[in-house]
Amino acid sequence: MSNEDQSEEKETIRLMKGLHLTKPQLALALVGLVVVLLVPEIEGFFDNLQLDTFHNGILWGMAALGLALLLNKTELVSFGHAAFFGGGAYGGAMLVNFVGVDSGLLILFAAVFFSTAMAFAIGWFVADYVAIYFALLTLAFGQLLYAIAIGSPTLGQDEGLRLRSGGEASGDPPSLFGIEFTLQQQGEYRLVLYYFTILLLIASMIVMYRIMKSPFGSALEAIGQNRTRARFIGIPVERYVWGAFTISGFYGGIAGGLYGLRQLSIGPEGTLYVFVSGEILFMAILGGFQTIIGPIIGGIVLTFLLDNVRFLTEHFELIIGILLLLVVFVLPKGIWGSSEDIKNGLMTRVKxxxxxxxxxxxxxxxxxxxxxxxxxxxxxxxxxxx
Amino acid sequence: MIELPLFIDLGDAAVHTLNGIFRGSILFMIASGLTIIFGVLGVLNLAHGEFYGIGAFLLTSIATFFVVRIAAPTDPLSTAIFAAAIVIAVLLSAAILIPIAGAIEATVIRPIYDRAEMYQLLLTYALLLILVDTIRIIWGSQPVRPAAVDGQQIHAALDVIPMEELFGFQYSSVRIFTIFIGIGTFLFLLWFFDRTKTGRIIRATAIDREAATAIGVSSDRVFTLVFALGGFFAGFSGALYSVSAIPATAEMGGTALVLSFVVIVIGGLGSIRGSFVGAILVGVVWSWAIAEYPPAEIAAPFALMILVLLVRPEGLYGAWGEIE
CATH class of the missing domain: 1.20.5 (Single alpha-helices involved in coiled-coils or other helix-helix interfaces)
Structure with a gap:
């Protein structure tokens, strides 16, 4: 989707209105899809490939995708995006613990509803602010939620909440699509959840693509370029930013809700802390926030690194920090965003x-x-x- | 005539409030650096809390170095020598941060002034991660305290310095000194930016970098100076905090950073007066929350912040972007 300008000259295949791919792109997309679908089958052949890591990576990537809408179009940096990821996870967990629901879809629905509502409320506060003030305030709101989660005995303080039936450590996982799972069938539960995640991932990527291409997306871009100008041509700037912020909270909510369903136990440290917000931001930029696939790739790559470097050395934060420095100085457009440049550079040198x-x-x-x-x-x- | 008792026994409320002012003084020294760096450089330094953490850890090492070499305070003279050694240790810890902060500014932060905010934030976030782990590599991940003197902590050894005669009430002498140092720093910064040549040069550079360069100011030097100054005060407050019985942990920087954000949002970004008032407010609210309802410890300052934002969106001393 990065080279859409060229697509008009080449022969394209129309997938749906506004979504045209060239043949190589379509092939690449299909291969990617097949690989993603086959991950549960082939994970046994590779030592380092775990379905858990891959699944979590996709979920973090979905949250980063929501953030990319703000980064790319409105040029606003939200440094508190963990609020929506964690908010989603907690929203679902609260439904399990306080209402006793054990339907996975209902839990996901509650997660999305909760975090979207939160994004709506926080967005009202922050929509007026720009640049660094926006980052500062979103960070502060994220930390507020973390403070509430870690301080409130109802929310389990630093232990967090469980999404198993009855909130017990040995409870059954929630049911999915009417299928009940027992404690022993957790493997199957996770597999079903994985395929469900892939479905939602594809849907959310297409929806995000449509949002970015829509008049609303163009208006957001105008706001990002120059707020005063956007206001003069009649765009209700604050309302649009508020809307974009809510949408990005919605994405965080889906990802967080699925994360809660996958982990079955969530804590404030892993979902709401300020470092988590930093990681989501890093994922979006690492993969390339100007593309749709970039944030997902960034999510998978960083989660993979975090999970594996943690085993190699105690000081994984140092390694991640140095990696981050390199991304800022060498690869500002991200892995996917720079792929074209890297390819061209290599081709010149081969020739x-x-x-x-x-x-x-x-x-x-x-x-x-x-x-x-x-x-x-x-x-x-x-x-x-x- | 009514006879006043010589020493007033402070009630809980007064102790919480004094603790709050103590914490506020510490917070002010961190937040003022953050706010000045933002005002002049235009970069929100997410690694600022780690300077505070490094200051605290440096003090534990330097104070331990002194404590094992100097006689324990028994009489007034030895207490005076001991106190002087601790003061030197605090100043030394803070001074070590000047070259550290200066070097960081000159090498990694300087190239990104013209880049988008997201890269600036990402870069200082990377520095934060690197510094946190550097602390862990040097001092380990367990909480660290300075070596004990005669079986008691440094602050307890120093608290024998009488406070009652001076102020008429019983409270930790170290904390009283810290409060005075906080107020002193506030007055110093006001004087520095208002009256001294260097301070005026810094303000001029903050307002118009090109014009300042045109009249012969090296903006690079000013930026490094400001960053080092911020690092110095953050390290200074970390060292002071560490003297007051609180063990240094690798996580302390993160908490301090986030509370400093609350402080500068309440006070108005870029305002020194604002960050002083904000810091004292946050400190007092924080202390009361810890004492009265511990679960709200972290949430209370944020509630205050949201309240202030609702009433005055630009902060109490809403400068938002210029030093005053």
């Missing part, structure tokens, strides 16, 4: 190996310049410009 020699020269020049700049900087800091 023309002499380019590599020039690359070495450029690197050398950059290094020398960096050292020279560092010396000047130290001189200026210590002695001033005189």
């Amino acid at each position: 023309n190996p002499a380019q590599l020699g020039a690359d070495v020269g450029t690197l050398q020049k950059m290094l020398i310049n960096a050292v020279r700049n560092a010396i000047t900087t130290i001189k200026i800091i210590l002695f001033g410009v005189k």
Whole structure:
């Protein structure tokens, strides 16, 4: 979808109104779909591929997709997106614990409703603010929810809540589509949930694509470019931002609700903490927030890294931090967003190996310049410009 | 004539309030740095809480170094020497943060001034993660306290300095000093930005970077200076907090950061006066919540923030973007 401009020249296949893909793109999408559907079957063949990690990665990616709408179109940075992910997870868990519902779909519905309502309420507060103030306020609201969850005995404080029947540790998982699962059938439960997630993922990606292409999406883009101008041409800026914020909360709610159903036990540290918000933001940018697939890929990649680096070393935060620095400086458009550039760069070098020699020269020049700049900087800091 | 008792025994309410002012002073020193850095550099430094954490950990190491070498306070002279050593330890801990913060600004933050906010936030968030783990690598993940003196904590050894004669009530001397240092920092910053040449240069750079450069100011140097100044005060408050019996943990930076956000949102981003008033308010509310209803410990400051936002969306001293 990143090279939609070229698609007019090439032969395209119309999937639905407004969604055209070229043949290679369609093939790629189909291969991706097949791989995603086959993950439960092939996970046994690879040591590092766990369905759990992959599933969680998709869910975090869905939350990041909601965030990408704000990042991409309105250029607002929400640093409290965990509020909606965690809000969804807690919304579902509260229904199980306080009402005693054990239908998975109802739980998911409650999760989405709860977090959308929350996004609606918080959005009313933050829609007026721009840039850093927006980030600051969303972060503060996210932390408020974390504070409430960790402080409230009803919500289980730092232990969190369970989504099993009766809220017991050995309770059965909720039923899905009328199928009851016992404690022993958790494997089947997770498999059904996984395929359900894939279905929702595809639906939510298509819906997001349509939103971004809609007049509403264009209006959001106008707001992102220049609020005053957008106001002058008659766009109700605050209302639209509020709407976009609510939509992104809705996405967080679906992801959080499914996450709750998958984990069957949720805590404030893993779903609501400020670091979780940071991770969601990181996922969106890592994958490429200007695309639809990017945030999902970012979610899967980062969850995979988080799950595996944790086993390798105690200091995984250091590694993630350094990775983050690299993304900011080297790969600002993200993995998926830069794939075109990387491909072109590689192709030039394959066609023309002499380019590599020039690359070495450029690197050398950059290094020398960096050292020279560092010396000047130290001189200026210590002695001033005189 | 009514005879007043010499020492007033403070009630719970007064103790909570004093604790709150103590916490507020600590918070002010963190939040003011954050607000100044934002006002001048335009970058919200998410790693700022970690400077505070590093300051606290540095103090535990430096104070331990002194405590095992200096005689325990028994008479006034040895108490004075001991107190002087602790003051030096606090200043040293904060001073170490000047080059750390300066180097961070000059290497990683400088290249991103012109980038979109999301990258600035992401970068300082990366710094936060790196610094948290650096703390864990150096000091371990367990809470750390300075070495005990004669079986008691540093603050207890220092609390023998009499306060009753000076103020007429019984309260931890270390905390009283911290409160005074907080107020002193506030007055210093007001004076610094209002009266000194350097302070005026910083303000001028914040208002118009190009014009300042045109009249011969090195904006790079100003930015590094401001960042180092913020790092210094954050480290200073961390060290002071660590003296007051609270063990240093790797997580303390995160909590401090988030509360500093609340403080500067209440006070108005970029306003030093605002962050002082906000810090004291948040500190008092926080302390009362801890004492009266612990589950609301973290939530109470946020409730205050939302209340202020409803009444004054731009904060109490709504500058929102310029130092005053």
